[in-house]
Amino acid sequence: MNTWCVIRSDPESREDMKVLDKKVLAENIVQVTIQSPYIAAKAKAGQFVVLMVKEEGERIPLTVVQADASKGSIVLIVQASGFTTKLLAHVNKGDSLYSVVGPLGHPTEIKKYGKVILVGGGVGIAEIYPVAQAMKEAGNDVTAIIGSRSKALLILEQEMRLICDSLVVMSDDGSCGRKGFVTEALQELLKKELPALVYAVGPLPMMRAVAQVTKERGVRTLVSLNALMVDGTGMCGCCRVSVAGKVKFSCVDGPEFQADEIDWQELMKRNSVYADKEKHICRLNNLYGV
Amino acid sequence: MKDFEEVIMGYLEQDALEEASRCIQCKNPTCIGGCPVGIDIKTFIGWIKKKNYDAAYATIREKNNFPSICGRVCPAEYQCRKACVFTKKGEPFASHESININFLERFIGDYGAHGGLIATMAGAARLARYKVAVVGSGPAGLCCAGELARSGIQVTVFEGLHKTGGVLRYGIPSFRLPRDVLDFEINLLKKLGVEIQTNFIVGKAQTIEELFADGYSAVFLGLGAGIPSFLGIPGENLCNIYSANEFLTRVNLMSANDFPKHHTPVNIGKHVVVIGGGNTAMDAARVAIRLQHAGGIAPDTTVAYRRTELEMPARRLEIEHAKEEGVTFAMLVKPEEFIGDDTGFVTRLRASRCELGEPDASGRRRPVVVPGSTFTIECDLAVIAVGLGANRILTSVTPQLETDKYGDVTVNPETMETSMKGVFAGGDIVGGEGTVIEAMGMAKKAAAAIIVYLSHL
Numbered sequence: 226m227n228t229w230c231v232i233r234s235d236p237e238s239r240e241d242m243k244v245l246d247k248k249v250l251a252e253n254i255v256q257v258t259i260q261s262p263y264i265a266a267k268a269k270a271g272q273f274v275v276l277m278v279k280e281e282g283e284r285i286p287l288t289v290v291q292a293d294a295s296k297g298s299i300v301l302i303v304q305a306s307g308f309t310t311k312l313l314a315h316v317n318k319g320d321s322l323y324s325v326v327g328p329l330g331h332p333t334e335i336k337k338y339g340k341v342i343l344v345g346g347g348v349g350i351a352e353i354y355p356v357a358q359a360m361k362e363a364g365n366d367v368t369a370i371i372g373s374r375s376k377a378l379l380i381l382e383q384e385m386r387l388i389c390d391s392l393v394v395m396s397d398d399g400s401c402g403r404k405g406f407v408t409e410a411l412q413e414l415l416k417k418e419l420p421a422l423v424y425a426v427g428p429l430p431m432m433r434a435v436a437q438v439t440k441e442r443g444v445r446t447l448v449s450l451n452a453l454m455v456d457g458t459g460m461c462g463c464c465r466v467s468v469a470g471k472v473k474f475s476c477v478d479g480p481e482f483q484a485d486e487i488d489w490q491e492l493m494k495r496n497s498v499y500a501d502k503e504k505h506i507c508r509l510n511n512l513y514g515v
Numbered sequence: 516m517k518d519f520e521e522v523i524m525g526y527l528e529q530d531a532l533e534e535a536s537r538c539i540q541c542k543n544p545t546c547i548g549g550c551p552v553g554i555d556i557k558t559f560i561g562w563i564k565k566k567n568y569d570a571a572y573a574t575i576r577e578k579n580n581f582p583s584i585c586g587r588v589c590p591a592e593y594q595c596r597k598a599c600v601f602t603k604k605g606e607p608f609a610s611h612e613s614i615n616i617n618f619l620e621r622f623i624g625d626y627g628a629h630g631g632l633i634a635t636m637a638g639a640a641r642l643a644r645y646k647v648a649v650v651g652s653g654p655a656g657l658c659c660a661g662e663l664a665r666s667g668i669q670v671t672v673f674e675g676l677h678k679t680g681g682v683l684r685y686g687i688p689s690f691r692l693p694r695d696v697l698d699f700e701i702n703l704l705k706k707l708g709v710e711i712q713t714n715f716i717v718g719k720a721q722t723i724e725e726l727f728a729d730g731y732s733a734v735f736l737g738l739g740a741g742i743p744s745f746l747g748i749p750g751e752n753l754c755n756i757y758s759a760n761e762f763l764t765r766v767n768l769m770s771a772n773d774f775p776k777h778h779t780p781v782n783i784g785k786h787v788v789v790i791g792g793g794n795t796a797m798d799a800a801r802v803a804i805r806l807q808h809a810g811g812i813a814p815d816t817t818v819a820y821r822r823t824e825l826e827m828p829a830r831r832l833e834i835e836h837a838k839e840e841g842v843t844f845a846m847l848v849k850p851e852e853f854i855g856d857d858t859g860f861v862t863r864l865r866a867s868r869c870e871l872g873e874p875d876a877s878g879r880r881r882p883v884v885v886p887g888s889t890f891t892i893e894c895d896l897a898v899i900a901v902g903l904g905a906n907r908i909l910t911s912v913t914p915q916l917e918t919d920k921y922g923d924v925t926v927n928p929e930t931m932e933t934s935m936k937g938v939f940a941g942g943d944i945v946g947g948e949g950t951v952i953e954a955m956g957m958a959k960k961a962a963a964a965i966i967v968y969l970s971h972l
């Protein structure tokens with residue numbers, strides 16, 4: 226009996242992609258733990274997987290929030306916003322996903338920068354969480370600013386508090402932390418001391434606003450982009466984005482890029498290219514169920 | 516033409532017999548030299564004449580593992596049919612009078628498939644203890660896997676996507692290569708004991724070194740061509756401008772033509788422009804016109820190419836089919852700029868007229884822009900089909916693998932062995948953008964070399 230047969234289980238039984246655990250973290254935000262030993266052994270902060278919930282599903286990229294090599298599992302956090310993320314939010318413990326592949330994209334460059342400020346908005350907090358962990362382990366002084374529309378939508382506050390040297394919580398309506406945008410807190414922090422690096426993940430308008438704030442102060446800023454993808458391996462060019470006037474593929478050249486070099490307007494337009502079809506399939510879903 | 520059913524009907528037995536009867540069985544058959552893998556065309560057609568289809572099948576399988584596939588997708592008019600004695604001297608493509616070798620091959624391939632004719636295992640027991648990893652399940656990978664498995668070697672095929680077949684599945688549309696033909700060949704490999712691991716990217720999930728550490732004695736790289744090229748003109752990132760790879764993958768692999776039953780969307784335009792002159796451009800145009808039909812849109816799909824139809828690298832048959840299906844051809848057109856609206860969607864294409872100048876390095880006459888000839892046409896969806904570059908996912912993490920300036924893996928052309936010990940390669944990752952049959956030819960050569968390599972371990 227070859228031992229490798231056991232780990233590389235029969236793909237048709239899809240043991241590999243079993244949902245081991247599922248938790249609701251906030252309104253419409255769920256955390257799923259997926260069995261995926263190869264990805265778990267390799268994934269580093271900043272990398273992502275491309276998954277399909279069902280055979281007839283679409284391929285979507287999601288950041289690997291945690292990878293546990295010993296358990297052979299990865300943690301993904303997803304906000305049920307589009308059709309496929311809604312489908313994923315509906316999976317239950319014991320279900321199997323149809324496809325999970327990774328780890329894709331370049332990992333975050335982790336080293337001792339000195340002072341690092343991480344900015345996470347909404348479900349983007351899930352994406353800065355592994356970077357915060359890795360940056361802290363590398364000996365950085367880590368400050369995080371996390372924000373959401375309201376308290377009901379805030380995730381990972383306790384986890385972030387445990388890792389970071391200092392944590393600022395912001396909410397649009399003031400129901401948790403301070404009332405205001407993450408960029409306001411960032412501006413205040415930059416007035417006190419300029420960090421070596423700012424790392425931001427969140428909705429595109431938030432990342433663009435962060436880029437503007439840090440550009441004024443000349444602070445190097447990285448963002449992790451959530452461009453639409455199909456294969457996630459450089460084959461299709463769906464995720465292309467203009468960076469410093471050059472065409473880059475988010476999947477193989479990114480997903481992280483220097484924030485001040487990104488053509489945000491183009492990316493926002495490209496990311497809404499299927500907005501009408503998305504609405505249509507979601508409406509059908511509400512009418513006929515999943 | 517709303518659907519994706521195969522468009523060319525295959526030969527019935529009577530048709531095959533009639534076509535075979537036209538073959539004069541030349542004493543010195545030139546057709547064989549036109550086949551990249553050297554199928555003994557004269558002999559297999561001879562067997563058809565005698566109605567011995569089993570023998571015809573065996574003859575083809577000696578050189579070609581996938582006759583059903585090659586019979587459908589081979590550019591025969593540039594290869595065996597062009598070399599046929601019935602093709603007039605000096606013709607750029609096969610004459611109509613040349614024997615329809617590819618149709619006969621398809622007839623025999625399908626006969627073998629339906630009759631369950633399987634090339635028998637000539638397994639050398641001595642090799643059965645070896646495991647070989649085949650990276651990629653496209654034409655090269657599948658062919659190599661089959662060759663090795665038939666020699667009794669344990670083979671695992673690693674595929675990055677969720678389905679096998681590589682370009683045969685995501686690239687070539689089902690109206691050209693029905694999925695049951697492809698699935699048949701893949702199931703045959705499974706029956707031969709080949710293990711297939713989908714969702715597994717070598718270079719990401721495991722490195723080549725880790726495969727060796729895992730007990731594989733040799734590795735074959737059939738990575739394929741990967742990264743789509745773009746034109747590099749202004750406006751190319753506007754919405755509804757697709758690479759051919761993306762457009763075809765969405766439809767062929769993800770069934771976007773069946774949205775919302777399948778969840779992957781694809782947009783379709785009222786005025787589609789496909790840029791390029793190869794088979795991929797023809798596939799994209801023919802997919803686009805089907806989507807227009809299916810969407811109740813008046814068909815308006817144009818192929819824009821810098822040279823003329825004569826220089827188009829596409830198969831003549833595909834060009835004819837595209838025309839029959841209503842695709843318009845705009846020749847001697849060089850795109851200059853895509854123009855969009857406020858929402859970021861493309862609305863128009865600005866282009867220049869060209870004329871043909873002196874031949875370039877490829878031997879084809881170079882397109883030269885006619886000064887002051889700029890014009891704009893309506894274009895609310897564009898597909899860029901101007902070629903592919905090497906995918907560096909694996910080579911970038913494997914410094915021992917020597918690559919050329921294009922990022923292709925360099926090999927010893929006799930053995931297809933790379934600069935890394937025990938690692939062989941074939942298909943588009945070696946030769947750039949070749950054909951299915953060329954990829955198979957390389958894979959066969961590599962498989963033979965792998966068997967020799969294992970025998971010396």
